Amino acid sequence: MTISEIARLANVSIGTVDRVLHKRGRVAPDTIKKVMTIVDDYGYQPNTFARNLKLNKEYRIGVLLPLLHSEYGYWNLIYDGILKAAKELSPLAVSISVAEFDRSNPDSLLENGDKLMQEEPDAILMAPVLPDASRAFLAKHPQLDYAFIDSPLPDMNPVSSVVQDPFRGGYMAARMMHLLSPQEGTYLIIQTHKTAFNSHERARGFKSYFTGRPGYKRLELEMQTTNGGEIFIEQACREHADIRGIFVVNDAVHRVATFVSLLGRKSQTILIGYDLIDQNRKAMLEGKVDCLISQRPNFQGYTAVYQLYRKEMLGQTPEKTICVPIDIVLPENLTDEESFSTLPNTYT
Amino acid sequence: MTISEIARLANVSIGTVDRVLHKRGRVAPDTIKKVMTIVDDYGYQPNTFARNLKLNKEYRIGVLLPLLHSEYGYWNLIYDGILKAAKELSPLAVSISVAEFDRSNPDSLLENGDKLMQEEPDAILMAPVLPDASRAFLAKHPQLDYAFIDSPLPDMNPVSSVVQDPFRGGYMAARMMHLLSPQEGTYLIIQTHKTAFNSHERARGFKSYFTGRPGYKRLELEMQTTNGGEIFIEQACREHADIRGIFVVNDAVHRVATFVSLLGRKSQTILIGYDLIDQNRKAMLEGKVDCLISQRPNFQGYTAVYQLYRKEMLGQTPEKTICVPIDIVLPENLTDEESFSTLPNTYT
């Protein structure tokens, strides 16, 4: 079904059909009805190739993420996925512009968001780790489509949110902790961004697993990037001889792991953390980390880009929420690379 | 960079540029060189929209899979992923044709493959579970692009293979078995297609984990679809009082699980199997299955379709091998739906 076929069937010109389809007015009500009937009956879908050829427009996605080169490699994994999608979609006139912000400074989000808007993006892909600033930024551009990754932002209307249930992730981590170190004792929970939704929920999920198991105690600890959080860990280990495991709610687990190994307490301590960043991969291979929960960060970035593209370029309506499965990574299923790249050819 | 820009820069007509690009001859050697220099310098890429609009051709992918409505729901999950990709890509002129074959009958693959070829597909997406017949089929159509899912086919040259390492999967299953049931004893390994590459390798991986752990014994059992494999399980349970766990190398684990529960032996037996088909999901929720390994079947089908599309329509070079991570599914991270199950609701 093409516009000219519709025009022929309706005994009007293609210009009229076009005016009906785009609601540009100047068409008699009867003619509109006649055309729309045919459109509906035949299920007309505009030809994507013709449409985009004529419009001849780049679709630019503005990406707004926390500092990529911070010590939290997680954001780089997300960025990898975004880049991969952008590369695949570049022949389809999709491009990205990137801006970073300092997640410890809400003003930074607004400033860099404004800078990003100067590139005139058609949509925004962002991680709403700073809820208020994120809302404020989006409120300034009410017509803009946007998608969220990493965490949701309630009461907003994104094209799509690609997220993982953090409570469930923490609960899963606790289950693995229990499996890997069944003996009763104390578990240490370490956070770095205590106010962050994901961190908080993961810790809550972890604790929730052990509710009703009185033999297992939990001890919470906050560790800043800047301070020597190591001191507190050492202190906790001294004061609690029965520490069986440490759960770090984000990708910083390798730092804790290295320190625990240094203290010589690795053999009696199970370490569980988040995300397959290189340092965590390495720490796991060295036996310093026992289990990682992955939230498939590259998948998140990759998928969010595709969802925005499908909405805009193909006119499809993406799933409002894409819930990323909670991946359990143990040394036995730790592969060299994530599914986004080629693996050594073991099949010959 | 467009054809006409190249033409302008080279002081020739667009017709000449076109003849150079398509090597259709009738161009002076000097002109060819002049044009190609510009093409290379500016990195000319043909406009996908213009190209496909003009060619106005459907890209049809022929899908050749084992019977979808057999009791092995795994193939349906793969098919779901293929369908999802096909729906997303339908506005980009991609379509699929499906044929099924009986994996117990190699001739059936050839017959249904021939039937599929009558639809004149531009590429084939198949599961080479019958290596010889698959080779024979592909040999009949030497010019055809193809991709493999489920398992690889050595010495072939597919556009892409989307597979999981079955040895490693079996090894992982053993590790989980060991974690969930640490006590020494006997483990039962149940296969249904003993000759199948994946089955065999998974069993081998499982056994390999326990090599060097003399306290753990393995007992292998073959169970056909047709016979009452249950008899053998019952017999094995009678003869071996120390059976701690059962590993089923494919999605049939729910059958075994149901039977073990019926025998009243579930509480002392850990059950591990493959894939998130509905019955297994249900069995896990009911506590009849303890752990599942997922090979992300919908991802496999989905990705393979996209790889073929990217090669043909976008001229991209896909990864030769895409290795699917080994997913561990426990009741705690069993979600209601896979991330691939929800479809855009606009598609008609």
Added chain:
DNA sequence: TAATAATGCGTTATCGAACCCCATATATTA
């Protein structure tokens, strides 16, 4: 009533690539 505005609908150029036809220019042969 004349001037002007509003309405309805058809025509046409455009996007970039593909491909065919035809007009020259040059080479070859009778």
Added chain:
DNA sequence: TAATATATGGGGTTCGATAACGCATTATTA
């Protein structure tokens, strides 16, 4: 030398959607 063959390149059309433009016809206002 003239006729014919061949090499080379120019130009036009097509794919389908979009939107500007133009031309009637009718409605509204001065």
